[in-house]
Amino acid sequence: MTAGTLDRPRQRRSKPWPETWVAAAFVAPAALVILLVVVVPLVRAAWMSLFDIELTSPGVEPFVGLRNYVTQLTSADFWDSVSKALFFTGVTTALELSLGLGLAMLMDQPMRFRWLLRSIVILPWALPTIVNALMWRWIDNGTYGSLNALLAQTGVIHDYVPWLSQDSTAMWMVVLADVWKMTPFCAILILAGLQGIDRELFEAARVDGAGSRQIFRRIIVPLLTPIILVVLVLRTMEAFKVFDIIWIMTGGGPANATQTVAIYAYRTAYQSYDFGQGAALGYLIAIFIMLLAAVYLKLLRRTGA
Amino acid sequence: MTIDRTTISGTDGRAHASRVPARRKPITPGRVARAMFLYAGMVIALVVVVAPFSWLVISSVADKADLLTKPLEWIPAHISFGRFVDLTVGSSADETAQGFRAAIMNSMLIASATTAVGMVVGTLAAYAFARLRFPGRSWMILAFMATTMLPPIALILPLFQIMKALGLTDTPLALIIIYSSFVTPYVVWLMRGYIETIPRELDDAGRVDGCSRLGVLWRVIIPVATPGLLSTALLAFLLAWDEFLYALVITQSNASKTLPVALNDFIGRYGVDFGRLATGGVIAAIPPVLIAFAFQRHIVAGLTAGSVKG
Numbered sequence: 001m002t003a004g005t006l007d008r009p010r011q012r013r014s015k016p017w018p019e020t021w022v023a024a025a026f027v028a029p030a031a032l033v034i035l036l037v038v039v040v041p042l043v044r045a046a047w048m049s050l051f052d053i054e055l056t057s058p059g060v061e062p063f064v065g066l067r068n069y070v071t072q073l074t075s076a077d078f079w080d081s082v083s084k085a086l087f088f089t090g091v092t093t094a095l096e097l098s099l100g101l102g103l104a105m106l107m108d109q110p111m112r113f114r115w116l117l118r119s120i121v122i123l124p125w126a127l128p129t130i131v132n133a134l135m136w137r138w139i140d141n142g143t144y145g146s147l148n149a150l151l152a153q154t155g156v157i158h159d160y161v162p163w164l165s166q167d168s169t170a171m172w173m174v175v176l177a178d179v180w181k182m183t184p185f186c187a188i189l190i191l192a193g194l195q196g197i198d199r200e201l202f203e204a205a206r207v208d209g210a211g212s213r214q215i216f217r218r219i220i221v222p223l224l225t226p227i228i229l230v231v232l233v234l235r236t237m238e239a240f241k242v243f244d245i246i247w248i249m250t251g252g253g254p255a256n257a258t259q260t261v262a263i264y265a266y267r268t269a270y271q272s273y274d275f276g277q278g279a280a281l282g283y284l285i286a287i288f289i290m291l292l293a294a295v296y297l298k299l300l301r302r303t304g305a
Numbered sequence: 306m307t308i309d310r311t312t313i314s315g316t317d318g319r320a321h322a323s324r325v326p327a328r329r330k331p332i333t334p335g336r337v338a339r340a341m342f343l344y345a346g347m348v349i350a351l352v353v354v355v356a357p358f359s360w361l362v363i364s365s366v367a368d369k370a371d372l373l374t375k376p377l378e379w380i381p382a383h384i385s386f387g388r389f390v391d392l393t394v395g396s397s398a399d400e401t402a403q404g405f406r407a408a409i410m411n412s413m414l415i416a417s418a419t420t421a422v423g424m425v426v427g428t429l430a431a432y433a434f435a436r437l438r439f440p441g442r443s444w445m446i447l448a449f450m451a452t453t454m455l456p457p458i459a460l461i462l463p464l465f466q467i468m469k470a471l472g473l474t475d476t477p478l479a480l481i482i483i484y485s486s487f488v489t490p491y492v493v494w495l496m497r498g499y500i501e502t503i504p505r506e507l508d509d510a511g512r513v514d515g516c517s518r519l520g521v522l523w524r525v526i527i528p529v530a531t532p533g534l535l536s537t538a539l540l541a542f543l544l545a546w547d548e549f550l551y552a553l554v555i556t557q558s559n560a561s562k563t564l565p566v567a568l569n570d571f572i573g574r575y576g577v578d579f580g581r582l583a584t585g586g587v588i589a590a591i592p593p594v595l596i597a598f599a600f601q602r603h604i605v606a607g608l609t610a611g612s613v614k615g
Contacts, residue, residue: 029430031430034490036482037483042460042463048462106343111340117347121354122597122598122604126590126597126598128593130565130569135357136357138579138582192609243457243458270554282456283459289456293451
C-alpha cells in the first residue's frame with residue numbers, strides 16, 4: 001500500500017491516460033460481448049413477450065400487453081411444470097449435497113488407494129451432459145437396459161420395468177442420472193473445504209474427549225457451512241433451469257411427467273411455435289431464479305459466507 | 306488451542322508422543338471395524354462411479370446381438386471397434402458418419418475459438434477488476450456474474466432472430482459469439498481471483514521499468530498466472546463443449562451442428578441401434594474426459610476457485 005502511494009507520482013508521468021479510461025478500455029470488449037449477446041436479447045425478449053407471435057399465423061402479431069404472462073400464470077400446465085422443476089431441484093440438490101458430503105469425508109480419510117478414488121471421481125463430472133443422459137437412457141431402457149438386467153439377475157425384480165416410460169419412475173430416473181453426474185462436483189468442492197480445516201482442531205477435540213459424532217457436529221459442520229451454502233446455491237440455480245438431461249432422457253414425457261419449466265418453455269416456443277408465450281415463459285423462469293438468488297444472497301450474508 | 310494440548314498430553318505422561326509423529330496406534334476391534342467400513346465405502350463409491358460408464362464403453366464395442374440377449378451377458382462374446390471406425394475414418398458414403406465427423410470438427414472449432422475469445426476478452430477485464438480503480442467496479446463484476454444465472458431459454462428466441470438478421474444462422478460463428486457470452490464472465494471471475502493473488506509489487510516494478518498497463522499484463526501478469534490461465538481455459542473449453550440448448554436451436558445442418566446436437570439426432574434416427582449411440586457418446590466424451598484426467602489438478606483448482614459449471 002505504502003509503496004503504491006509512493007509510486008503514484010512516477011506512475012502518473014508514464015501514464016498518458018487516467019486510470020478510469022484505461023479500465024474502460026480493458027473492460028470494453030467483455031462488456032460489449034455481454035451487451036450484444038445478453039442485454040440486447042433480454043430487452044428484445046421483454047418486447048416479444050408483449051406480443052401475440054405465433055408462427056402458425058404469420059404476419060399477424062398484435063400487441064397484447066401482459067396477456068401472455070396472465071395466460072401462463074393462470075395455466076395449470078405452467079404451475080405443473082414449475083412444481084416438476086422444484087421437485088427435481090429439491091431432490092437432486094439434497095441428494096447431491098448429502099452424498100457429496102459423505103464422499104468428500106471418505107476421500108479425506110487417510111487410507112490406501114485413496115488416490116484412486118480421488119482421481120476417478122472426476123469422471124462423471126467430466127462426461128458431457130448429453131452423453132450422460134444418453135448413457136442413462138440406455139441403462140434405463142425398458143426392454144434391453146442393463147438396470148433391468150442387473151435387478152432381474154439379482155432377483156430384485158421379476159419383470160422388466162419401463163423406467164423411463166411410466167409416470168411413477170421417470171422423474172426418479174432423471175434424478176438418479178443427475179445425482180450420479182453432479183455428486184462428484186459437490187464432493188470435490190466440499191473436500192477442498194474439508195482440507196482447509198486445521199487438523200489440530202480434531203486432535204484437540206479428541207483430547208478433550210469428543211467422539212467422532214461430536215467432532216462432525218461441532219467442528220466439521222459449522223466450518224463447512226460456507227462452502228456447503230455456496231454449492232447449494234450453485235446447484236439450485238442450475239437445477240431449476242434443467243433442460244439437457246431431461247430432453248435427452250425423456251423429452252419431458254411420459255405425458256408431462258418430467259416436463260420441467262424449461263422443457264415446457266421450449267415446447268411452447270418450438271413445438272407449438274408460440275414465440276410470444278415462449279418469451280414470457282423465459283422471463284418467468286428468469287424471475288423465479290432471481291427470486292431464489294435474492295433469498296440465498298440474504299442467507300449467505302447472514303452466515304457471513 | 307495448541308497450548309492446551311501440550312499441557313494435557315504433558316500431564317498425561319504421553320509427552321513423547323509428539324516427538325514420534327508416525328506412532329502406530331494399537332489395533333483394536335473398533336479400529337478394524339472402522340477400516341472395514343471405510344474400505345467398503347470406497348469400493349462401493351468406485352463401483353458406482355465406474356460401472357455406468359463402463360457399460361457405455363462395453364456397449365460401444367459389443368456386437369449388436371450381444372446387447373439384445375436375455376438374460377444379458379455382461380461381457381460381450383464378440384468385440385469389435387467397427388463402429389468407431391465407421392463413425393470416424395470409415396467409408397464416407399455413410400451419411401450419418403459424415404454428419405458425425407462434421408460435428409466433431411464443429412465442436413472442436415467452436416469450443417477452441419470460444420475459449421480463445423473468452424480468455425482474451427475476459428482476462429483483459431479481469432486485470433482491470435483486479436488492479437485498476439474505476440467507478441462501478443464492484444457492481445459491474447456482479448452484473449457479469451449475474452448474467453450466468455439467466456436461463457438460456459429466456460435469451461434463445463431473440464438470439465435466433467438476431468443471428469438470422471445478421472445472416473449467421475447455421476454458422477459456427479453464431480455459436481462462438483453466443484458461447485463467448487457465457488464463458489467470458491467465468492473467465493473474468495476466475496482470472497480476477499488469480500491476478501489478485503499476484504503481489505502488486507510485480508506490477509509496480511514493471512511500471513517503473515516503463516511498461517504500459519497492457520505491457521504489465523502481457524509481460525508480468527500472464528507469465529506468472531500461467532497455472533490460473535490453464536485452469537480457466539480448460540474449464541472454458543469444457544463449458545463450450547458441453548452446451549446443447551443454443552446449439553439445438555441455432556444449428557440446422559452439418560455446417561454448424563455440434564456433437565451434442567448430433568447425438569440428439571442419433572436418438573431420433575437410431576433409437577434402437579444402441580451400439581451406435583454408445584459409440585457416438587464415447588467419442589464425444591473422449592476430449593473432456595482426457596482433459597479432466599490429464600489436468601485434474603488444474604481442473605480441481607479452477608473448480609474450487611470459481612465454482613464453475615454448477
